[in-house]
Amino acid sequence: MLSLRAFTTTKDLHVAGGIRQPMRSDGTSSLRDWLRSDLSASEVPWLAASVTTLFQSGPPGSKITVAVVGDGFGPQDQEAYNTAVDRLLTNGVFAQDFFEANKAAFNIVRVNLVSLESGVGTKTYGADGNLIRQYDRDTALGAYYNGDWAHLWVEDGPSTDARLTSALSELVPEHQLKLVVLNNPGGGGRGGNWRATVPLGIGWPTLAHEFGHAMGRLGDEYxxxxxxxxxxxxxxxxxxxxxxxxxxxxxxxxxxxxxxxxxxxxxxxxxxxxxxxxxxxxxxxxxxxxxxxxxxxxxxxxxxxxxxxxxxxxxxxxxxxxxxxxxAAAPLSEGDGTGYVRLVVRLEQGVLRVLEARELDGPFVQPGLVTQGFAHEVRIGDRRVALGSLPDAGVSRGFSEIGTDGPREHVVHRPDAFDFVVRVASAELRGADLSELTVDLVSVGAGRGDALGEGPLREDPALEVTPIASLADLSVADLPTSLRRIVAPE
Ligand SMILES: [Zn+2]
Structure with a gap:
């Protein structure tokens, strides 16, 4: 349920203060006035939105782009949000050891969504696990803080995921790793499928541990x-x-x-x-x-x-x-025809479906290895045109609790369906013979994910691979309109 309100411009954000000028190669500002494309102007669930590039090491397609989004930060809270992002990411995770040393592999983009109300909604669960109290707040993403280890500390509202997806596909279409910061002073948080959601009460080391799960599918050593x-x-x-x-x-x-x-x-x-x-x-x-x-x-x-x-x-x-x-350093040139297509694919009840496609400027770097967990491959005929790892797709993991009895482990929840992103160089898809195109989702166990052969991933002798789902024998009619325009331009 979205209430009616007017959309205002990013000038409000300047009044609130704290917007740093972003860096872009063409010298223009990436601070964009923006309106959600799928909702009318009167239904936008936030007062204003802006994008600030905090750190750019190269063209989006060649880097891992981290997008951070706030929820429950009103006009008066934007400076506090910016400070939290700085504490957790810029001067937190990315100022330390591994992430600092590898910062050149990342771009970091901050999204300021200005919520109507300050603070996120809260839920309280009783000892039996039943919900006993709920306070709603009218915020940009409608997320909740519950502060309960058994309920993974934080939770989405009914439209949180859709609003987040919509906002990021418009504002930071190149994003890979998502961080949602909730305006609540509590601790804990949850992560899974390249997304982490945290309240303000955590420190950067907790987030760095979670990024270990999300990016490398590292196991807990506690x-x-x-x-x-x-x-x-x-x-x-x-x-x-x-x-x-x-x-x-x-x-x-x-x-x-x-x-x-x-x-x-x-x-x-x-x-x-x-x-x-x-x-x-x-x-x-x-x-x-x-x-x-x-x-x-x-x-x-x-x-x-x-x-x-x-x-x-x-x-x-x-x-x-x-x-x-x-x-590797890549030039910050854009629009040189070496772009890529970002496909959002959903796995639901064992079936893969392409939800949307969007073409983005290059240059583009295709990963050359897979890690344990889910992985995907796109082939056209006998050529591999896309490869990627989804180390913690298919799980949602509550942060471990540090208590008097020592840490309590992650609570893991397995969603019925999940979306993942596939990137393919535009040149590979343009005019491609769809009958030759296959998308495979597999589960990767032990093996050498860095020693792949040329053949299909699901048959690679270097790895233990279990096929999960495949998409093949496609026709133009099976594709979303956005992808039809790319594969078979009129
Ligand atoms: Zn270790």
Whole structure:
């Protein structure tokens, strides 16, 4: 339910203060007055919207673009929002260790949506899990804070996801990683499918841990219960049940003198004087959230264990694999015909459907590897034209709780359907023979995601791959109008 109100211009934001002039290669401002395309002007659920590029390392198609959006920030709260974004991202995650060193792989874009009311709605759940109180606020995205570990701390309202999708596809169409900041002082947060939602009460280390899940599908290295892991080998690259030095996933980085296993929460026998708990790698028992026994992690103290330390060498190498191709400097030229098409594809009840397509300016960098989790591939005939990883698609994960009894693990919720983004160079799609085009969604387990052959991903011998869904035998009539215009221009 959207109430009627007038759309105002970004001048309001200037009055509120805090808008930095964005950088663009052509010298124009990216601060855009903007109206949602799918709603009439009187139905826009925010007072004003503007976009500020906080950091641009290269053309959008060649970088991982992080889009941050606020909810529940009224006209008087814009400076506070900008300060929070600065604290969490610009001078938080991206001013530290891995993310600072790899900043050249990212662009960071801040979206200011001015809400009518200040603060987001709240929900309160009773001990039995039932909703006992709800306060609504008329905010840009209509999200809620519930402050409840079992309910993943924050939750969307009925139209939050649609409003976010609509806003970002207009304002930051090149986005990959989404961060939603709620105007509520509480802690916690949730993440999954390249999106994190956080209130104001968290620090950047928590967010950095969540980005480890989102980008690298790193597993949790914490281990808060006296339980024994009894499942098969974890697919996460930083967890294992294997104690054999020769075949260990991260055996390449373990010193020959290091005992296997190396201990639990302490190096056993007494550790060498030079041992660094965060950077020296062995085989330490405990991990995967709940298990003190039967599963192993690489170091005593990693960011995936307790947020504050940096990524251990094993986790860092996985994350570096994700950013590597995006690090190279690319010219900030636009409109040179090397653009790409951004497709939004939905998996629902085992069926893939292309929801929308949009053509964006190049240059464009296609990822060359996949990580564990979901991955997609687009082929035309026997050529691979798109590849991408969706490490944490299909889950929504509440942040772990630090309490008197130690951390409580992530609560995981599995949505029935999820959307993902596929990027294909425009030149590949223009005039393509649709009968030769296939889109595959697969689940990737163990293997060498950086050693792919030329053949179809679902048959690649370097990886354990389980097919999830395929889209083939397409005709022009199956495509959304936006994609028809690109594939078969009139
Ligand atoms: Zn680690």
């Amino acid at each position: 281990h808060d219960r006296d339980e024994t892991y009894g499942d098969t080998e974890p697919t996460e690259p930083n967890l294992t049940t294997n104690t054999d030095r020769e075949t260990l996933k991260w055996g390449w980085i373990v010193g020959g003198e290091t005992p296997m296993p190396t201990g639990g929460d302490n190096y056993t026998p007494p550790k060498p004087s030079w041992w660094k708990d965060n950077q020296d790698v062995g085989l330490f028992e405990g991990g995967h959230g709940s298990y003190r026994f039967g599963v192993y992690r690489p170091v005593l103290e990693c960011r995936m264990n307790s947020n504050d330390p940096r990524f251990c060498p094993v986790c860092a190498s996985v994350m570096e694999g994700v950013t590597a191709k995006h690090l």
